[in-house]
Amino acid sequence: MMPERPLILVTNDDGITAPGIRTLIRLMNAIGEVVVVAPDSPQSGMGHAITVNTTLQVKKERVDDGPQLEYSTSGTPADCVKLAKHEILDRIPDLCVSGINHGSNSSINVIYSGTMSAAIEAGIEGIPAIGFSLCDYNWDADFEPVEEYVTSIVTQVLDKGLPKGVILNVNFPDMPDGQIRGLKICRQARANWVEEFDKRRNPQGKEYYWLTGKFVTEDDGSDSDEWALRNGYASVVPITFDLTAHEHIQELKSWGIHG
Amino acid sequence: MMPERPLILVTNDDGITAPGIRTLIRLMNAIGEVVVVAPDSPQSGMGHAITVNTTLQVKKERVDDGPQLEYSTSGTPADCVKLAKHEILDRIPDLCVSGINHGSNSSINVIYSGTMSAAIEAGIEGIPAIGFSLCDYNWDADFEPVEEYVTSIVTQVLDKGLPKGVILNVNFPDMPDGQIRGLKICRQARANWVEEFDKRRNPQGKEYYWLTGKFVTEDDGSDSDEWALRNGYASVVPITFDLTAHEHIQELKSWGIHG
Numbered sequence: 001m002m003p004e005r006p007l008i009l010v011t012n013d014d015g016i017t018a019p020g021i022r023t024l025i026r027l028m029n030a031i032g033e034v035v036v037v038a039p040d041s042p043q044s045g046m047g048h049a050i051t052v053n054t055t056l057q058v059k060k061e062r063v064d065d066g067p068q069l070e071y072s073t074s075g076t077p078a079d080c081v082k083l084a085k086h087e088i089l090d091r092i093p094d095l096c097v098s099g100i101n102h103g104s105n106s107s108i109n110v111i112y113s114g115t116m117s118a119a120i121e122a123g124i125e126g127i128p129a130i131g132f133s134l135c136d137y138n139w140d141a142d143f144e145p146v147e148e149y150v151t152s153i154v155t156q157v158l159d160k161g162l163p164k165g166v167i168l169n170v171n172f173p174d175m176p177d178g179q180i181r182g183l184k185i186c187r188q189a190r191a192n193w194v195e196e197f198d199k200r201r202n203p204q205g206k207e208y209y210w211l212t213g214k215f216v217t218e219d220d221g222s223d224s225d226e227w228a229l230r231n232g233y234a235s236v237v238p239i240t241f242d243l244t245a246h247e248h249i250q251e252l253k254s255w256g257i258h259g
Numbered sequence: 260m261m262p263e264r265p266l267i268l269v270t271n272d273d274g275i276t277a278p279g280i281r282t283l284i285r286l287m288n289a290i291g292e293v294v295v296v297a298p299d300s301p302q303s304g305m306g307h308a309i310t311v312n313t314t315l316q317v318k319k320e321r322v323d324d325g326p327q328l329e330y331s332t333s334g335t336p337a338d339c340v341k342l343a344k345h346e347i348l349d350r351i352p353d354l355c356v357s358g359i360n361h362g363s364n365s366s367i368n369v370i371y372s373g374t375m376s377a378a379i380e381a382g383i384e385g386i387p388a389i390g391f392s393l394c395d396y397n398w399d400a401d402f403e404p405v406e407e408y409v410t411s412i413v414t415q416v417l418d419k420g421l422p423k424g425v426i427l428n429v430n431f432p433d434m435p436d437g438q439i440r441g442l443k444i445c446r447q448a449r450a451n452w453v454e455e456f457d458k459r460r461n462p463q464g465k466e467y468y469w470l471t472g473k474f475v476t477e478d479d480g481s482d483s484d485e486w487a488l489r490n491g492y493a494s495v496v497p498i499t500f501d502l503t504a505h506e507h508i509q510e511l512k513s514w515g516i517h518g
Contacts, residue, residue: 049371051470056467056469078306082470083468111502186508192383197342197346207317209315210315211310242447249444
């Protein structure tokens with residue numbers, strides 16, 4: 001059962017002023033008591049980085065006129081969740097939502113995603129968590145078409161809970177209002193990035209690189225998140241932080257691998 | 260079958276001069292042709308971060324008199340593997356080894372680990388990969404007791420290959436030479452860090468935090484990596500980059516979650 005006024009922690013990886021998180025905060029204000037703890041600058045591609053070699057700063061913020069409490073931090077998305085739980089909040093939140101990310105976190109992107117690392121960190125700490133992403137990398141992306149879906153998914157998760165250790169990775173296709181065909185529960189597609197480093201020279205003649213790349217999937221399974229997104233559905237992938245390839249344990253044992 | 264002179268990519272997250280990687284390079288020189296591509300400074304806790312918002316530099320290095328080729332980069336461990344595959348090496352390596360990390364990457368530490376993110380990145384790119392860690396955080400840790408195990412595991416993986424999409428996470432207990440009781444194929448233990456932020460004030464009176472914490476496991480299963488390490492065994496966990504919680508897909512479908 002949904003708590004009367006659930007405490008919702010909101011974070012992201014694009015930074016506290018990104019339009020995606022501002023949309024998410026507005027939607028969450030209609031559902032519960034909202035505390036925002038988000039990076040003070042963009043943290044895309046930060047994966048599950050945490051800050052151990054330098055110090056962390058926390059700053060109270062007031063970005064708009066909403067009822068939410070807001071804090072920016074100098075840390076990564078995972079740091080934000082740790083700081084929220086241990087230093088900022090006085091009780092465990094009922095839910096952590098991360099995003100709405102500007103860009104896809106489907107398939108292998110989940111591994112590199114700061115948005116999802118915040119949600120995974122919350123999951124590790126026992127907080128039900130959802131990461132939301134829109135497959136549009138533009139800063140002025142239109143989040144309107146996904147608003148009702150976000151509200152609906154959050155309401156249902158608050159009502160029903162999530163299995164222990166399960167985090168939801170929700171991606172929305174970039175489609176006009178009213179065109180998304182619905183939700184699909186999916187598995188992570190097998191896909192990867194083929195890197196293309198852009199090699200340049202600085203004004204002093206020294207070489208440097210920009211990381212770019214092409215996304216490649218050969219996974220056409222209709223149960224995958226890539227299939228769902230390409231066919232106009234929002235994808236919902238239940239994910240875990242147990243990386244064990246359980247199905248290969250017996251096989252490795254049978255090798256008789258030894259020291 | 261092991262290639263005659265396998266090409267072995269060596270990386271880590273403690274930086275190219277760390278004693279752990281110098282040990283690993285020396286051991287790999289006895290097995291194959293070695294190319295080192297490692298961060299130019301420590302990158303602990305970087306998780307699967309990649310560098311998308313700034314540029315990357317690569318520098319040829321000569322750290323010792325060994326036959327290996329060496330490059331340092333300004334990037335993360337995952338960046339190092341991408342740069343190695345796409346810019347530095349002229350063929351796909353037969354194996355990528357990461358480490359030997361100064362400190363544990365067992366149980367939930369795998370999520371935060373730069374050492375393991377390099378190995379996982381190699382796995383994503385189709386390169387058989389192993390991460391090695393010694394449960395001793397000291398810079399002057401004694402790697403001698405684990406040398407024969409590292410050589411043995413690498414030789415066996417080169418000989419037998421690894422299942423597609425499987426990476427090995429190998430952790431060694433901190434024990435004197437000859438005392439390690441053997442290898443155990445394990446699953447990742449359920450454990451987590453309970454953060455304890457150390458709150459301080461800088462000379463100007465401004466508050467800041469250091470992230471510290473206490474490792475907590477309530478998982479006593481004798482099939483877990485924590486059990487193996489606590490009982491004097493090296494742990495070998497086969498891991499995957501498919502984060503899907505497959506066993507929960509049907510359950511979520513049965514909720515009839517909708518937009």
